[in-house]
Amino acid sequence: MLTVTNLIKAYDGRPVLTVPSLQLPTGIHYFRGSNGSGKTTFFRTVAGLLPFAGQITLNDQYEISRDPVAYRLRVNYAEAEPLYPDFLTPRDLAGFVGQAKRAPAEQVSELVEVLGINPFWTQPTGTFSSGMLKKLSLLLAFLGQPRLILLDEPLTTLDTATASQLFGLVRQLRADQDVSFCLTSHQDVSLTGLPLTSIWQVNDGLLTDVTP
Numbered sequence: 001m002l003t004v005t006n007l008i009k010a011y012d013g014r015p016v017l018t019v020p021s022l023q024l025p026t027g028i029h030y031f032r033g034s035n036g037s038g039k040t041t042f043f044r045t046v047a048g049l050l051p052f053a054g055q056i057t058l059n060d061q062y063e064i065s066r067d068p069v070a071y072r073l074r075v076n077y078a079e080a081e082p083l084y085p086d087f088l089t090p091r092d093l094a095g096f097v098g099q100a101k102r103a104p105a106e107q108v109s110e111l112v113e114v115l116g117i118n119p120f121w122t123q124p125t126g127t128f129s130s131g132m133l134k135k136l137s138l139l140l141a142f143l144g145q146p147r148l149i150l151l152d153e154p155l156t157t158l159d160t161a162t163a164s165q166l167f168g169l170v171r172q173l174r175a176d177q178d179v180s181f182c183l184t185s186h187q188d189v190s191l192t193g194l195p196l197t198s199i200w201q202v203n204d205g206l207l208t209d210v211t212p
């Protein structure tokens with residue numbers, strides 16, 4: 001599903017992530033590692049948000065630099081600590097992102113319901129709690145018809161009921177539409193009952209497969 005080759009990501013000339021070769025099949029992949037080990041850098045790079053050296057290809061077909069639009073239509077990302085312009089509401093953001101991701105008409109309302117966003121749908125994000133921001137970022141990450149969704153620390157600040165709804169959504173998209181997921185968490189994701197395809201340990205910008 002995802003192939004990464006000769007990836008080097010540096011900040012100001014300092015390499016922080018090196019992935020010589022990585023192949024992820026369809027499934028749910030969990031990346032764990034200590035603070036500053038490179039998880040977010042990896043996710044942001046795969047999401048197409050950071051410049052890097054190397055190749056990243058989805059489904060042997062869409063290379064991130066060669067097919068930037070087709071690739072980004074199929075790879076969605078939820079930030080660990082989402083931030084939006086204060087004056088925008090979930091309705092505004094879902095409108096923009098939904099259009100960019102070519103989301104089906106009824107998709108937004110279904111996700112609003114599942115993630116419990118109705119009570120603050122038209123409220124400016126500048127007034128949001130961290131959990132409300134997290135719910136909104138998750139909604140945006142599910143819009144369109146992604147083949148891969150990157151969830152960076154999806155559980156942080158999320159209440160238990162919404163976490164359970166989120167896992168239900170992940171299971172459903174996995175089973176019904178063969179959507180793949182990569183996620184990070186400082187909590188032990190294997191305890192959530194999600195069927196994990198692989199587990200990766202990130203240390204000092206290097207990824208090691210530690211799947212049992």
Ligand SMILES: Nc1ncnc2c1ncn2[C@@H]1O[C@H](COP(=O)(O)OP(=O)(O)OP(=O)(O)O)[C@@H](O)[C@H]1O
Pocket residue numbers: 011012016033034035036037038039040041042080
């Ligand atoms: N914008 C940036 N400029 C310079 N260095 C950065 C930048 N963002 C991250 N880094 C560095 O890259 C390395 C990896 O950071 P990253 O955010 O990917 O870690 P992480 O594994 O996601 O950590 P955490 O668990 O704390 O979220 C760290 O050394 C960090 O200081």
